[in-house]
Amino acid sequence: MAYSDKVLDHYEKPRNVGKMDADSDDVGTGMVGAPACGDVMRLQIKVGDDGVIQDAKFKTYGCGSAIASSSLLTEWVKGRTLSEAEGIKNTEIAEELALPPVKIHCSVLAEDAIKAAVKDYRDKHLLQESSAQESGSQENDSQENKSAAAS
């Protein structure tokens, strides 16, 4: 199969590979896909107090197109607000990377990954706000969040 130059570029020089502390308050983690399907993406975002994504990291198990889709996504989400990031469509990714039809699912997975990361971040903060009001413990809640994001 022939890959587009952009896929090859991201594949050969993946941007923002890495891992953040998933338990940290300002980090949202999205893990999507399944090993059995040949694709697992973990996308993490670090969000500032102003709701703007300051940094993004990824690790992906999958084909070249899946790796390229997540690498591109980390570049795109930096500097965007949460709602802007959530609004990224898989078709934009597929178009930018010139993915063939058989690889469209890689871009869908990338869209799912950013949505899951934003949701994880929001859930943490929702819980923080509510637990701040009730002044209850938040330790267990954030643990539950993490496993929800993974499932």
Add this chain to the structure above:
Amino acid sequence: MNTPIYFDYAATTPGDPRVAQKMSECLLAEGKFGNPASRSHKFGWEAEEAVEIARRQVADLINCDPREIVWTSGATESDNLAIKGVAHFYKGKGKHIITSKIEHKAVLDTCRQLEREGFEVTYLEPNSDGLTTPESVEAAIREDTTIVSIMHVNNEIGVTNDIAAIGEITRKHKVFYHVDAAQSAGKIDIDLAELKVDLMSFSGHKVYGPKGVGVLYVSRKPRVRLEAQMHGGGHERGMRSGTLATHQLVGMGEAFRIAKEEMHEEGARIIALRTRLWDGLKDLEEVYISGDMDHHVPGIINISFNFVEGESLIMSLPDIAVSSGSACTSASLEPSYVLRALGLNDEMAHSSLRFSIGRFTTEEDIDAAIKQVHAAVDKLRELSPLWDMFKDGVDMDKIEWAAH
């Protein structure tokens, strides 16, 4: 060293220069271009003689009578002719066929077609080493079974079935036995005088011969009758009509002649190369061989690199030509049905590479491959969230993954 380095000899082999030379002598006006079926002039006689020499060369490698050789267009056609030919001819006796789940698609899709025509097919499960046991064959034979088709060497993992023992069972029950031997001819010994095999399929291009030519061995004693799938001038005793392609047949004959002379020496050399490859890769963590290495053809080794996806692995090995059991190399998005039938989970099937080694592989090729695979696996594991989790001691079987 030429790059990419070819490690896909199980898919096809380059032609041996001696084969190409013989073939080129059968094409031009000054060569043996005649129609072997022309009985009225020298051109036809010369071509016929060349074809009969080739037929004998093929028969010599597998120790059968040249009259038991039927020329075809390749192993796929041979598989079709054997299974459909017997199933159709003997349908009055019964309409049950036995095969295994890890046969080549040429056998499986032929059986599927027969199912559409009203035949019933039993697909045997191999054991976890990839072998189909004679016991499982015997247990599946019924009153209305007419043919069993179990391959000699599996093309993806290289394991060799005990076709001698399976033949004893089928002969005892008076059921025909067909063997797809595309991957074994010229690699390991085949003695059809001893084996109780009734039909056997061969390919030219897996043995350094040309593509587009194959053979079906059809036993004379006991006699096997076939319903022809191709009708025309009654060539090949009516079993396969069509003008014989002299240059192709001569090429396959020469390829089989060379194989008979050189296969034992070559096999020992190839096993040494395969061992060198595995020795160079086994120190990577979490690498596994699929299939029983004690019952194995020399040139094939199928290795799974856990936590690395096969297609991206191939992508980071641009200087190595290998094949992958991963979904993504095919349009189907399904990982290898062979590896799954062995009980490998999907992620291991996705992570597999088949290296196949052959006549022109060198030690330098192997060493270069080892170096490149190490670098690629290290890079991709660095990128893999699954590797992270493995290193962190997370039990991945306990995670509820969202299938997509």
